[in-house]
Amino acid sequence: MMFENTLAFAKKMDAHDPLRKYRGEFHFPKVNGEPVIYFTGNSLGLQPKRTQKYIDEILSDWSELGVEGHFHADRSWWDYHELLAAPLAKVVGAKPNEVSVMNTLTVNLHLLMVSFYRPTAKRFKILCEEKAFPSDQYMLQSQVRFHGRAPESAIVEVKKREGEHFWRTEDVIAKIKEVGDELALVLIGGVNYYNGQVFDMETITAAGTAVGARVGWDLAHAAGNVEVQLHDWNVDFAAWCSYKYMNSGPGNASGVFINEKYHAKTDIPRFEGWWGTKKENRFLMKPEFEPMPNADAWQLSNPPILSLAPYLASLDMFEETGMAPLIKKRKKIVAYLEFILREMDRETKGSFEIITPEARGCQLSVFLHGQGRSLFDFLMENGVVTDWREPNVIRLAPAPFYCSFEDMYRFGQLLKQGVSRL
Structure with a gap:
């Protein structure tokens, strides 16, 4: 044109x-x-006008029903988070059972590391991009130290070439192959926050998987922005915030993806909580954890409904378009x-x-x-x-x-x- x-x-x-x-x-x-001319949807999306209605609905149910809102509200709080799974799955290219909404982004990355960063004496290194978003850097460094390793030896950064402002996919692949069977995890921002580059997530995921590493993606700047096909690309896990291109409000709830191939693994390590146990048995208060057969097994506590309401309002627009x-x-x-x-x-x-x-x-x-x-x-x-x-x-x-x-x-x-x- x-x-x-x-x-x-x-x-x-x-x-x-x-x-x-x-x-x-x-x-x-x-x-x-x-x-204004608003160019900061990559930091905080504007407020949809319909958001007020969704929040008011929760406040009205709370005032009129009290605790009974969990089961008797038109959109019951008991399973409110489930309303977000199907539309959100379309945004990130997942199956609805592979998606859940909980906590905030860095909290979720830490929780997912419990399951997907399992260092051994030989395979302990993490590959990320040079100068990743600071929160990711801090998270990775603290996880490595938690496992008794030094970040300097355990974290491998893929650098840009001298004089260039972007990463080359071939350099990422070469570094993955170089680290080889010492590589435990690849974790990169799908879209770099600084230069706006979209990484070739499909190719990098395949390369990491080929050397036996787990591959996860921070989709903070990708969800609702670029095409993502997490399931088809065989990504192991991912997490993203909802307040940038998804317009759910400042600091709002995070989404997670856990590939369905891990759902039936009863021995997978993770931190567990009441809301991750089987829904039909939750109020039996059993002492043993019985995981939900989907990504909800990684949930800990009952979801913050007042935070999910704006997210649902925004997702309704994504469904429309x-x-x-x-x-x-x-x-x-x-x-x-x-x-x-x-x-x-x-x-x-x-x-x-x-x-x-x-x-x-x-x-x-x-x-x-x-x-x-x-x-x-x-x-x-x-x-x-x-x-x-x-x-x-x-x-x-x-x-x-x-x-x-x-x-x-x-x-x-x-x-x-x-x-x-x-």
């Missing part, structure tokens, strides 16, 4: 956007009385944003550089040459909500549910103003 850097072209694109109605389904912050139309628009709107950026870069004589490779989702990371934090501040003051990362990068994530092509055009004009003034 031939793009044009004009308001008329952007409006034409919006007029033909089959998802355009969903923009009106979200609350937008305002600056100077006008809705399906992932394919969202991905189709995402590709088009990110391509248009890239076109706008390159036009502005040409007009401003090389003031910034896109460091996100072609393997990407919603995010374009832009390295600023010269302007630095002052340009970021100008954009924020003028209604562009974006994200700053040291040393000199702004991250732009036009989420397809609520970002428009006109937003991309308007952003380009503001960017040009900011560069010319600073």
Whole structure:
């Protein structure tokens, strides 16, 4: 498609956007009385307007039914989390029995490590990407130390090549083969938070499995953003947050995937709690744990219903659209944003550089040459909500549910103003 850097072209694109109605389904912050251009769905998605109704339903049931809401609410709390499994499975390419919702992301990664990081004298190393998200780094380091190992010898980082801003799949595969039968676990962010790169999860999973390692993925920046087929790719486990592209609210509940091949393993190690025991026997208060025959066996406590309600509200929209139309628009709107950026870069004589490779989702990371934090501040003051990362990068994530092509055009004009003034 031939793009044009004009308001008329952007409006034409919006007029033909089959998802355009969903923009009106979200609350937008305002600056100077006008809705912002919101580029931080990769950090916290906007609030769907229908969220209020879902939360109010829980509060109403609580006030009218008290404890009986567990069984007699229209959406009973007893099995409320089960309502999320089928739609969430479609988002991450899983079977409904392989998905559950519980806790928060890093808590779930720690819990999953109990099952899937089982170091031995020979096979004890973990492979991850260089400069993974800090929470993943801390989690991996603490897990290794918990097992009596030194992070320096147990954690293997795949580095980018000198002078490049992205990882090459062949380098990841080569490192997996190099570590070989010492490799216990591969755990990488499916989409890198800093440069927005989408890793070749299928190929890397196959390579890790081939050397006898377990393979898991942190999908914090991938779920609801890019195509994921966890079951078909034979991934062992995964976890993700729900508040970025899935718009469930700040710090909200996390999803987990556990491949069904592990569900029938009665001897699999895991931390266990009351809510993971068989549903039909839960109130018999038996002293022995009888695991649920699905991913719910990894649950510990009864789910936080007030947190699940916004997640369910958002998932209902994903059910309405399906992932394919969202991905189709995402590709088009990110391509248009890239076109706008390159036009502005040409007009401003090389003031910034896109460091996100072609393997990407919603995010374009832009390295600023010269302007630095002052340009970021100008954009924020003028209604562009974006994200700053040291040393000199702004991250732009036009989420397809609520970002428009006109937003991309308007952003380009503001960017040009900011560069010319600073």
